[in-house]
Amino acid sequence: MANFNLDNQSPDRITAVVSPRSIGNLSLFLANQDEIENEPGNFISDKQDIRSAKRELTKLGFTIESESEATISISGDKSLFESLSSKKLRKQKSTFSPDIESEFYDSAEKDNLIAIPDSLSGLIEGIAITQPPEYFASPSPLPPLAPIDNNAYRYLHVPDEIALVLRATRTHRTGAPGKSIKVAMPDTGFYRHPFYNHHGYRTQKALLAAGAVNAASNNVGHGTGEAANIFAVAPDITLIPIKMGDPVDSIKKARTSGAKVISNSWGYDIDKGTATWSGLHPYLKALALEILLVVNAGIVVCFSAGNGHYAFPASMPAVIAVGGVHVNYPDLIFEASSYASSFVSKIFPARKVPDVCGLTGKRVNINGGKAPSIMLSVQPGCSLDSIDPSTGSANDGWGIFSGTSAACSQIAGICALMLEKDPSLTPAQIKVNLIKSARDVKAGQSAMGDSAMVGHDSATGAGLADAKWAYLISMGGVAAKFFSATGEEKIQMLTSNEAPKLEPEFVEDLIETLRSV
Numbered sequence: 143m144a145n146f147n148l149d150n151q152s153p154d155r156i157t158a159v160v161s162p163r164s165i166g167n168l169s170l171f172l173a174n175q176d177e178i179e180n181e182p183g184n185f186i187s188d189k190q191d192i193r194s195a196k197r198e199l200t201k202l203g204f205t206i207e208s209e210s211e212a213t214i215s216i217s218g219d220k221s222l223f224e225s226l227s228s229k230k231l232r233k234q235k236s237t238f239s240p241d242i243e244s245e246f247y248d249s250a251e252k253d254n255l256i257a258i259p260d261s262l263s264g265l266i267e268g269i270a271i272t273q274p275p276e277y278f279a280s281p282s283p284l285p286p287l288a289p290i291d292n293n294a295y296r297y298l299h300v301p302d303e304i305a306l307v308l309r310a311t312r313t314h315r316t317g318a319p320g321k322s323i324k325v326a327m328p329d330t331g332f333y334r335h336p337f338y339n340h341h342g343y344r345t346q347k348a349l350l351a352a353g354a355v356n357a358a359s360n361n362v363g364h365g366t367g368e369a370a371n372i373f374a375v376a377p378d379i380t381l382i383p384i385k386m387g388d389p390v391d392s393i394k395k396a397r398t399s400g401a402k403v404i405s406n407s408w409g410y411d412i413d414k415g416t417a418t419w420s421g422l423h424p425y426l427k428a429l430a431l432e433i434l435l436v437v438n439a440g441i442v443v444c445f446s447a448g449n450g451h452y453a454f455p456a457s458m459p460a461v462i463a464v465g466g467v468h469v470n471y472p473d474l475i476f477e478a479s480s481y482a483s484s485f486v487s488k489i490f491p492a493r494k495v496p497d498v499c500g501l502t503g504k505r506v507n508i509n510g511g512k513a514p515s516i517m518l519s520v521q522p523g524c525s526l527d528s529i530d531p532s533t534g535s536a537n538d539g540w541g542i543f544s545g546t547s548a549a550c551s552q553i554a555g556i557c558a559l560m561l562e563k564d565p566s567l568t569p570a571q572i573k574v575n576l577i578k579s580a581r582d583v584k585a586g587q588s589a590m591g592d593s594a595m596v597g598h599d600s601a602t603g604a605g606l607a608d609a610k611w612a613y614l615i616s617m618g619g620v621a622a623k624f625f626s627a628t629g630e631e632k633i634q635m636l637t638s639n640e641a642p643k644l645e646p647e648f649v650e651d652l653i654e655t656l657r658s659v
Contacts, residue, residue: 154220156231156247157353157388158256159213159428161267162187162195169267170212171255171427175419175490178427179459182434186211195265202226202259207352208394212435213428215352215391216269220247223271227257231271246274254423270424272353272388275408277330277364278446278453279526279547296471297542298501298516301341301374307469307501308552310375310609313559318613320376320558326401327372327551328392329365329408332383333358333521335539343373344380349395351387360385363526367518367541368407368551371500375555375609376562390425393432396441402561403442405554406455407547413495414452417488426454434460442561442569444554446546447496448483449513450589456495457487462557462573463495464550466502467583467606468515477586477594478601481505481513482546484588486600496603498576499583500549515544556609560616567616579611580604 161170166184168177178185196206196214203222207215224230229250248271249256256269298304305311313319332348348357360366369381382399386392386408396404410426422430437443437460445456447465456463466482469475478484479502487493503515509530517533520526520541528536529543557572567575583594583602592600627635636653 155217155353156220156223157207157215157217157272157391158223158269159215159272159388159390159425160195160199160269161185161213161428162191163265163267164212170431171253171268171270171424173427178431178434182212182431182438185431191265195262198261198265201261207388208391210394210397210432210435212431213390213394215388215394217352217388223247223256226259226269227251247271248273254425268424270428272390273410273423273425275389275410276451277362277408277547278449278451278550279364279368279407279543279545297514298469300370300516300518301377304371304374304501304516304552305609307474308375308556308607308609309611310555310559312610313613314377318559318562319378320555320562321378323376323403323558323561324380324382324399324401325372325376325403325405325554325558326382326384326396326399327365327369327405327554328384328386328389328396329368330362331357331360331365331385332369332381333360333363333366333524335366335519335521337370337519338373341373341377343377345369346380346382348383348385349399350385351389351395352391354385354387357385360521361524363520363524363541364407364547366524367520367526367543368405368547370518371516371548371551372405372555372558375552376558379555379558390429390432393429393436397432397436397439401441402565403554403557404436404444405551406443406445407550409445409448409451409453409456411448411451411453413454413457413485413487413489415488417452419489422489430455430458433458437461437569440568442554442557442572444550444557446550449481449545451483452485452488453483453495454489457485457490457493459490459493460569462553462576463497463603464546464553465496465499465588465602466513466544466546466549467499467602468504468586469501475585476581476583476606477504478583478588478592479504479513480587480589481511481544482549482588484590484592484601494600494603497573498553498580498604498607499602500546500552500607501544502546502549503544504586505589513544514542516548517542518548553607556607556612559609559613563613563616575615576607576612577604579608579615581606581608
């Protein structure tokens, strides 16, 4: 991560976000929720102010990592940040994943901001140090390794079983594998596992966000594993891995990468209790603004809802919040995952999480609570390579894990399929189509104890995403009436030639899809 040591980076190297003077004459770090959500354009900055701020920051010794029209991401040594403040930075601990704890620094000032030096007075509104997120996979291992638990349920394999259960296989057969769509994935990095070469998947070299090092290495394994979930659903996309570092800088790099979809299997466990927008750390307000600018640019943003976490930014109304559904074998009965989050936001009143779900294991006790549902490729010897239950040796390059990290990646793949069919779809339309096409889940409880039931519910939102119908409903135009009809109505329209003109094989597949609902 940015200012904590996950991959041989100096822990005294710190990243931060700077808010230049906003054209709306209201500080980003002081703005309320409605002001940022409804008028994000008020918080962009004059280009000359940005240039002047960058020049002064460079003179002070900071490294400019990236910029947008609203923020500047910087890095520098701990001593440099402390030279601006009357107090020393305070060392804090963050839970990177359930079994990995990391240290980071933050301002000791009451408002969590670094003091503005005289040379930047009037040019910037504040400097906020990076806040590290959590990654929402099931936990990394508790050694020694345990044998596969006799009470554990069946594991899914990528790509075939994920594609089959989410009905993406049917979409692939109609010539829709996500071709020409780029998907960015800010995560722990990406190791070029033979799995990806063997399947001929397209991956670009990982981009390094501020504070990240070693682009080809992924010693945690999270990003390498979750990428397989995207390809299982949309095998012909081009993946743009981004190794985090600084989350704000990661989002900015994703925005300028050419991606149409951004998959985020991470977040902050903060949207609970007495949480409010005004109480958000200044850094997280900057993160929220950058995400809104991404969505306003027409890019679809997916976030994990969390594994019992109250996840932000998943709770932002502009993003697609992804929860979890577990599939029971051999009858393929779905239930809400007891490992996945469901909650009503405290930061964004009336916002319910999740919107829709992907495939996530349910909670089992194997040396601690886990959801070991999917066999995923990882870097040999990384943390997730030796996760319980064992897949064999501790460096065989495979791990069994899931969580809403996996679910989020799957939904990002479905979004790519929809955009392949209709590139003009907006993020809001993509979300509506996902919700309309989801399969209802009527059993089980979420990690928060919310029960799934007939129709839209708190535990699973609209239910389990259905790649085939999400793709079909995105056809629009003359097919709109057909794809908004009930299952029985669709069959009647197809058999009576009232549906749009389609190839015979396509019609046959539609009928089989409907009958399998």
